[in-house]
Amino acid sequence: MREQTHDWGGVVYTSPPRICLTLPLPPSINEQYATVNGHRVSTQVARGFKRTVRSVLRQLERQGQISQALGKQFQQSHLALLLDCYFTTPLRRDLDGGLKITQDAICEGLGINDNRVVDIHLMKHIDPLHPHLYVELEAIDDWQFDKEYVLLS
Template identity: 55%
Template structure:
């Protein structure tokens, strides 16, 4: 999924009454991501299976940042807001992301990010609770 480059870390948060809170720019970015996910899911015939899979497994997140300059921004500066936006829009707790892959690519004319969220290949066990086993009576 392609998305705009998230706001820089300096623009993601504001201090209000001595507390760090998500800025208006950060809230707008997260709302835009949520809208794009809704549009994408509406177009997918297999959306129910995809959502079941995402909700049942540990996850891997991959983000390719296409920046105007390789030195202008840190690679991880857009990670947290992007991860939060994706997981919130899908109704997934972001603590289930167990793999993160970040890549920085030069894209002078059109900066954007390419995002992928899928079940983790290295943590293949399901996170769904296992049925309780009952031990046979001891005799």
């Protein structure tokens, strides 16, 4: 998304680099994995969700909403992830069941290590006619961990 500036009370704020996208709801945790010959494997539904995320990201790149410079900034920054889930009913699904697959799919699609995500916000809403997932991924330039330690070997 293009950088925006706002003038509020004489102070100019520059919006942090951010990608906003709307996706189908991710599969529930029970739909994400199967056991085949004693091994846990990703299901066809889970692989399809990841393909959809990659396709949406490629479309945003073609539209110029995700530039190479923005992708590079995401690769070098700490990140905040917001997931706004719109379910068909209030109690059928857990809010956090689609977190990991969504985080993985977005980060893989952008070539980012998901260990760069340091802030996550999850919200649950109801939209029985149009269930979907609204996502924001934002670069955090000034993130610092509470206390840093030096490891002495």
